[in-house]
Amino acid sequence: MHPALFFIFGAIAVAGAVNLLVQRTPIFSALSLVAVMGALAVLYLLLGAEFIAFVQVLVYAGAIMVLFVFVIMLLNAQQPESSHRSRVARLVGIPVVVLLFMEVAGVLAATYANTPVGFSGRIITVQAIGDALFHQYLLPFEVTSVLFLVGVIGAVMLAARQEPPQPPEGRLPRAQAAGHGGSGPTPEMAAALRQPARALGGVVAPDAEPHAAGTEVKSR
Amino acid sequence: MIPLSFYLILGAILFSIGVAGFFFKRDIISIFISIELMLNAVNLTFVAFSHFWHQAAGNIFVFFVMVVAAAEAAVGLAIIIAVVRNRQTLNADKMDLMKL
Numbered sequence: 406m407h408p409a410l411f412f413i414f415g416a417i418a419v420a421g422a423v424n425l426l427v428q429r430t431p432i433f434s435a436l437s438l439v440a441v442m443g444a445l446a447v448l449y450l451l452l453g454a455e456f457i458a459f460v461q462v463l464v465y466a467g468a469i470m471v472l473f474v475f476v477i478m479l480l481n482a483q484q485p486e487s488s489h490r491s492r493v494a495r496l497v498g499i500p501v502v503v504l505l506f507m508e509v510a511g512v513l514a515a516t517y518a519n520t521p522v523g524f525s526g527r528i529i530t531v532q533a534i535g536d537a538l539f540h541q542y543l544l545p546f547e548v549t550s551v552l553f554l555v556g557v558i559g560a561v562m563l564a565a566r567q568e569p570p571q572p573p574e575g576r577l578p579r580a581q582a583a584g585h586g587g588s589g590p591t592p593e594m595a596a597a598l599r600q601p602a603r604a605l606g607g608v609v610a611p612d613a614e615p616h617a618a619g620t621e622v623k624s625r
Numbered sequence: 626m627i628p629l630s631f632y633l634i635l636g637a638i639l640f641s642i643g644v645a646g647f648f649f650k651r652d653i654i655s656i657f658i659s660i661e662l663m664l665n666a667v668n669l670t671f672v673a674f675s676h677f678w679h680q681a682a683g684n685i686f687v688f689f690v691m692v693v694a695a696a697e698a699a700v701g702l703a704i705i706i707a708v709v710r711n712r713q714t715l716n717a718d719k720m721d722l723m724k725l
Contacts, residue, residue: 498648
Protein backbone atom coordinates (compact mmCIF):
# COMPACT_ATOMS: atom_id res chain seq x y z
CA MET A 406 0.00 0.00 0.00
CA HIS A 407 2.69 2.43 0.97
CA PRO A 408 4.85 1.98 -2.16
CA ALA A 409 1.81 2.30 -4.43
CA LEU A 410 0.75 5.54 -2.76
CA PHE A 411 4.30 6.88 -2.89
CA PHE A 412 4.65 6.21 -6.61
CA ILE A 413 1.17 7.51 -7.51
CA PHE A 414 1.49 10.78 -5.63
CA GLY A 415 5.17 11.18 -6.45
CA ALA A 416 4.24 10.92 -10.12
CA ILE A 417 1.47 13.48 -9.62
CA ALA A 418 3.94 15.83 -7.94
CA VAL A 419 6.51 15.48 -10.73
CA ALA A 420 3.85 15.85 -13.43
CA GLY A 421 2.53 18.98 -11.76
CA ALA A 422 6.03 20.42 -11.50
CA VAL A 423 6.73 19.69 -15.19
CA ASN A 424 3.40 21.27 -16.09
CA LEU A 425 4.39 24.31 -14.02
CA LEU A 426 7.57 24.54 -16.06
CA VAL A 427 6.01 24.26 -19.52
CA GLN A 428 2.86 26.32 -19.02
CA ARG A 429 3.07 29.76 -20.57
CA THR A 430 0.41 31.53 -18.49
CA PRO A 431 1.16 32.21 -14.81
CA ILE A 432 -2.32 31.20 -13.65
CA PHE A 433 -1.79 27.65 -14.97
CA SER A 434 1.61 27.52 -13.29
CA ALA A 435 0.01 28.54 -9.99
CA LEU A 436 -2.72 25.88 -10.28
CA SER A 437 -0.08 23.24 -11.11
CA LEU A 438 1.74 24.24 -7.95
CA VAL A 439 -1.49 23.64 -5.99
CA ALA A 440 -1.57 20.09 -7.43
CA VAL A 441 2.08 19.57 -6.41
CA MET A 442 1.30 20.77 -2.89
CA GLY A 443 -1.67 18.43 -2.59
CA ALA A 444 0.43 15.46 -3.68
CA LEU A 445 3.18 16.47 -1.25
CA ALA A 446 0.62 16.61 1.58
CA VAL A 447 -0.20 12.93 0.93
CA LEU A 448 3.51 12.11 1.00
CA TYR A 449 3.82 13.95 4.33
CA LEU A 450 1.01 11.78 5.70
CA LEU A 451 2.87 8.68 4.48
CA LEU A 452 5.90 9.92 6.39
CA GLY A 453 3.84 10.30 9.56
CA ALA A 454 3.94 14.10 9.64
CA GLU A 455 0.23 14.70 10.09
CA PHE A 456 0.52 18.28 11.38
CA ILE A 457 2.73 19.31 8.46
CA ALA A 458 0.35 17.64 6.00
CA PHE A 459 -2.64 19.59 7.30
CA VAL A 460 -0.72 22.86 7.49
CA GLN A 461 0.49 22.24 3.94
CA VAL A 462 -3.08 22.04 2.69
CA LEU A 463 -4.46 24.83 4.87
CA VAL A 464 -1.67 27.42 4.74
CA TYR A 465 0.28 26.64 1.59
CA ALA A 466 -2.36 25.46 -0.86
CA GLY A 467 -5.16 27.35 0.81
CA ALA A 468 -3.75 30.73 1.76
CA ILE A 469 -0.46 31.42 -0.02
CA MET A 470 -1.61 30.14 -3.40
CA VAL A 471 -4.86 32.10 -3.15
CA LEU A 472 -2.70 35.18 -2.61
CA PHE A 473 -0.76 34.28 -5.76
CA VAL A 474 -3.95 33.76 -7.77
CA PHE A 475 -5.33 37.08 -6.52
CA VAL A 476 -2.21 38.94 -7.64
CA ILE A 477 -2.12 37.16 -11.01
CA MET A 478 -5.72 38.16 -11.68
CA LEU A 479 -5.16 41.68 -10.33
CA LEU A 480 -2.25 42.26 -12.70
CA ASN A 481 -3.85 40.33 -15.59
CA ALA A 482 -0.56 38.48 -16.01
CA GLN A 483 0.40 37.03 -19.40
CA GLN A 484 3.61 35.51 -20.64
CA PRO A 485 5.96 38.23 -21.92
CA GLU A 486 7.38 37.90 -25.40
CA SER A 487 10.52 35.85 -25.88
CA SER A 488 13.76 37.78 -25.98
CA HIS A 489 17.34 37.00 -26.91
CA ARG A 490 18.40 36.83 -23.30
CA SER A 491 15.74 34.24 -22.45
CA ARG A 492 16.92 31.96 -25.29
CA VAL A 493 20.49 32.18 -23.97
CA ALA A 494 19.19 31.35 -20.49
CA ARG A 495 17.49 28.24 -21.88
CA LEU A 496 20.63 27.15 -23.75
CA VAL A 497 22.86 27.52 -20.70
CA GLY A 498 20.26 26.58 -18.11
CA ILE A 499 19.31 23.07 -19.24
CA PRO A 500 22.82 21.57 -18.83
CA VAL A 501 23.25 23.38 -15.52
CA VAL A 502 19.96 22.01 -14.17
CA VAL A 503 20.67 18.47 -15.38
CA LEU A 504 24.13 18.64 -13.82
CA LEU A 505 22.71 19.93 -10.55
CA PHE A 506 20.14 17.12 -10.44
CA MET A 507 22.74 14.44 -11.21
CA GLU A 508 25.01 15.80 -8.50
CA VAL A 509 22.37 16.04 -5.79
CA ALA A 510 20.59 12.80 -6.65
CA GLY A 511 23.88 10.93 -6.99
CA VAL A 512 25.07 11.96 -3.56
CA LEU A 513 21.69 11.21 -1.96
CA ALA A 514 21.27 7.84 -3.63
CA ALA A 515 24.82 6.78 -2.74
CA THR A 516 24.48 7.82 0.89
CA TYR A 517 20.97 6.63 1.73
CA ALA A 518 20.49 3.69 -0.63
CA ASN A 519 19.58 0.91 1.79
CA THR A 520 17.64 2.75 4.43
CA PRO A 521 13.97 1.82 4.20
CA VAL A 522 11.33 4.06 5.66
CA GLY A 523 7.66 3.30 5.81
CA PHE A 524 4.37 4.06 7.43
CA SER A 525 5.31 2.07 10.49
CA GLY A 526 3.12 3.85 12.99
CA ARG A 527 5.86 6.33 13.78
CA ILE A 528 3.64 9.37 13.67
CA ILE A 529 5.05 12.66 14.85
CA THR A 530 1.93 13.90 16.58
CA VAL A 531 0.67 17.44 16.98
CA GLN A 532 1.35 17.04 20.69
CA ALA A 533 5.03 16.35 20.10
CA ILE A 534 5.31 19.30 17.75
CA GLY A 535 3.55 21.66 20.14
CA ASP A 536 5.75 20.45 22.98
CA ALA A 537 8.92 21.15 21.01
CA LEU A 538 7.60 24.40 19.57
CA PHE A 539 6.65 25.96 22.90
CA HIS A 540 9.56 24.71 24.97
CA GLN A 541 12.64 24.17 22.87
CA TYR A 542 11.83 26.58 20.04
CA LEU A 543 9.86 29.22 21.92
CA LEU A 544 12.18 32.10 21.05
CA PRO A 545 12.15 31.43 17.27
CA PHE A 546 8.38 31.09 17.48
CA GLU A 547 8.08 34.52 19.11
CA VAL A 548 10.53 36.00 16.61
CA THR A 549 8.27 34.86 13.77
CA SER A 550 5.52 37.08 15.18
CA VAL A 551 7.85 40.06 14.79
CA LEU A 552 8.60 38.84 11.27
CA PHE A 553 4.91 38.74 10.46
CA LEU A 554 4.40 42.23 11.86
CA VAL A 555 7.23 43.56 9.68
CA GLY A 556 5.80 41.63 6.72
CA VAL A 557 2.33 43.12 7.17
CA ILE A 558 3.70 46.66 7.48
CA GLY A 559 5.99 46.14 4.50
CA ALA A 560 3.24 44.70 2.30
CA VAL A 561 0.89 47.59 3.10
CA MET A 562 3.64 50.18 2.56
CA LEU A 563 4.67 48.69 -0.78
CA ALA A 564 1.28 47.94 -2.26
CA ALA A 565 -0.44 51.16 -1.09
CA ARG A 566 -1.21 53.38 -4.04
CA GLN A 567 0.74 56.61 -3.83
CA GLU A 568 -1.34 59.75 -4.22
CA PRO A 569 -0.22 61.93 -7.11
CA PRO A 570 1.50 65.07 -5.84
CA GLN A 571 -0.99 67.85 -5.24
CA PRO A 572 -0.56 71.06 -7.23
CA PRO A 573 0.59 73.79 -4.88
CA GLU A 574 -1.64 76.63 -6.07
CA GLY A 575 -5.11 77.34 -4.71
CA ARG A 576 -7.93 75.14 -3.45
CA LEU A 577 -9.78 74.67 -6.72
CA PRO A 578 -7.43 72.05 -8.29
CA ARG A 579 -7.47 70.11 -5.04
CA ALA A 580 -11.23 69.94 -5.05
CA GLN A 581 -11.22 68.90 -8.69
CA ALA A 582 -8.65 66.19 -8.07
CA ALA A 583 -10.71 64.84 -5.19
CA GLY A 584 -13.84 64.87 -7.31
CA HIS A 585 -12.35 63.06 -10.30
CA GLY A 586 -9.80 60.76 -8.70
CA GLY A 587 -12.31 59.07 -6.44
CA SER A 588 -9.98 59.37 -3.45
CA GLY A 589 -12.42 61.40 -1.38
CA PRO A 590 -16.20 61.75 -1.16
CA THR A 591 -17.73 63.87 -3.87
CA PRO A 592 -20.28 66.53 -2.81
CA GLU A 593 -23.12 64.27 -3.96
CA MET A 594 -21.79 61.36 -1.91
CA ALA A 595 -21.36 63.60 1.13
CA ALA A 596 -24.93 64.78 0.80
CA ALA A 597 -26.15 61.19 0.47
CA LEU A 598 -24.17 60.23 3.56
CA ARG A 599 -25.80 63.00 5.56
CA GLN A 600 -29.27 62.02 4.49
CA PRO A 601 -29.95 59.06 6.87
CA ALA A 602 -28.81 61.07 9.85
CA ARG A 603 -31.50 63.63 9.19
CA ALA A 604 -34.16 61.04 8.53
CA LEU A 605 -33.40 58.94 11.61
CA GLY A 606 -32.46 61.57 14.10
CA GLY A 607 -34.99 64.23 13.33
CA VAL A 608 -33.07 66.53 15.67
CA VAL A 609 -31.58 68.74 13.03
CA ALA A 610 -33.89 71.00 11.08
CA PRO A 611 -34.14 70.24 7.33
CA ASP A 612 -32.67 73.63 6.48
CA ALA A 613 -29.55 73.00 8.58
CA GLU A 614 -26.24 74.16 7.27
CA PRO A 615 -24.19 71.52 5.40
CA HIS A 616 -21.18 72.04 7.66
CA ALA A 617 -23.22 70.87 10.66
CA ALA A 618 -22.74 67.22 9.68
CA GLY A 619 -20.45 66.59 12.64
CA THR A 620 -23.05 67.72 15.15
CA GLU A 621 -25.66 65.50 13.50
CA VAL A 622 -23.49 62.46 14.06
CA LYS A 623 -22.88 63.47 17.64
CA SER A 624 -26.54 64.05 18.34
CA ARG A 625 -27.38 60.50 17.21
CA MET B 626 9.03 -0.31 2.41
CA ILE B 627 10.47 2.49 0.38
CA PRO B 628 14.12 3.47 0.63
CA LEU B 629 14.69 6.90 2.09
CA SER B 630 16.64 7.79 -1.02
CA PHE B 631 13.42 7.66 -3.10
CA TYR B 632 11.96 10.51 -1.11
CA LEU B 633 15.22 12.43 -1.31
CA ILE B 634 15.47 11.91 -5.08
CA LEU B 635 11.86 13.05 -5.49
CA GLY B 636 12.81 16.16 -3.56
CA ALA B 637 15.86 16.61 -5.82
CA ILE B 638 13.66 16.28 -8.94
CA LEU B 639 11.23 18.90 -7.68
CA PHE B 640 14.07 21.21 -6.64
CA SER B 641 15.75 20.88 -10.06
CA ILE B 642 12.48 21.66 -11.82
CA GLY B 643 12.13 24.70 -9.58
CA VAL B 644 15.65 25.83 -10.50
CA ALA B 645 14.82 25.30 -14.18
CA GLY B 646 11.67 27.41 -13.82
CA PHE B 647 13.71 30.09 -12.07
CA PHE B 648 16.08 30.13 -15.05
CA PHE B 649 13.63 29.85 -17.92
CA LYS B 650 10.54 31.76 -16.87
CA ARG B 651 10.39 35.34 -18.02
CA ASP B 652 7.50 36.80 -16.07
CA ILE B 653 8.28 37.64 -12.49
CA ILE B 654 5.25 35.85 -10.98
CA SER B 655 6.25 32.50 -12.53
CA ILE B 656 9.77 33.00 -11.14
CA PHE B 657 8.22 33.52 -7.71
CA ILE B 658 6.11 30.35 -8.13
CA SER B 659 9.28 28.42 -9.01
CA ILE B 660 10.86 29.61 -5.76
CA GLU B 661 7.84 28.26 -3.88
CA LEU B 662 8.34 24.90 -5.62
CA MET B 663 11.95 24.83 -4.44
CA LEU B 664 10.84 25.54 -0.87
CA ASN B 665 8.37 22.64 -1.10
CA ALA B 666 11.10 20.29 -2.32
CA VAL B 667 13.28 21.22 0.64
CA ASN B 668 10.30 20.68 2.96
CA LEU B 669 9.88 17.15 1.60
CA THR B 670 13.52 16.44 2.37
CA PHE B 671 13.11 17.81 5.89
CA VAL B 672 10.05 15.64 6.56
CA ALA B 673 11.72 12.52 5.13
CA PHE B 674 14.74 12.97 7.38
CA SER B 675 12.50 13.82 10.32
CA HIS B 676 10.67 10.52 9.84
CA PHE B 677 13.90 8.62 9.33
CA TRP B 678 15.58 9.87 12.50
CA HIS B 679 12.27 10.11 14.36
CA GLN B 680 12.95 13.66 15.45
CA ALA B 681 10.25 16.32 15.73
CA ALA B 682 12.83 19.01 14.92
CA GLY B 683 12.50 18.37 11.20
CA ASN B 684 8.79 19.09 11.34
CA ILE B 685 9.45 22.25 13.35
CA PHE B 686 11.85 23.43 10.65
CA VAL B 687 9.21 22.79 8.00
CA PHE B 688 6.78 24.83 10.07
CA PHE B 689 9.23 27.73 10.17
CA VAL B 690 9.90 27.41 6.43
CA MET B 691 6.15 27.73 5.85
CA VAL B 692 5.95 30.77 8.14
CA VAL B 693 8.81 32.50 6.35
CA ALA B 694 7.32 31.53 2.97
CA ALA B 695 4.02 33.14 3.94
CA ALA B 696 5.69 36.39 4.97
CA GLU B 697 7.90 36.27 1.89
CA ALA B 698 4.89 35.75 -0.40
CA ALA B 699 3.06 38.72 1.12
CA VAL B 700 6.02 41.09 0.83
CA GLY B 701 7.18 39.73 -2.53
CA LEU B 702 3.77 40.03 -4.14
CA ALA B 703 3.46 43.57 -2.77
CA ILE B 704 6.82 44.39 -4.38
CA ILE B 705 5.60 42.84 -7.65
CA ILE B 706 2.44 44.96 -7.53
CA ALA B 707 4.45 48.13 -6.88
CA VAL B 708 6.95 47.36 -9.65
CA VAL B 709 4.29 46.43 -12.21
CA ARG B 710 2.33 49.56 -11.36
CA ASN B 711 5.38 51.70 -12.09
CA ARG B 712 6.84 49.80 -15.08
CA GLN B 713 3.68 48.45 -16.73
CA THR B 714 5.44 45.13 -17.44
CA LEU B 715 5.90 41.72 -15.82
CA ASN B 716 9.02 40.88 -17.84
CA ALA B 717 11.91 40.24 -15.49
CA ASP B 718 14.42 41.18 -18.22
CA LYS B 719 13.08 44.72 -18.19
CA MET B 720 13.42 45.11 -14.42
CA ASP B 721 17.06 46.10 -14.22
CA LEU B 722 16.88 48.94 -11.71
CA MET B 723 16.23 48.65 -7.98
CA LYS B 724 14.60 52.05 -8.12
CA LEU B 725 10.84 51.97 -8.34
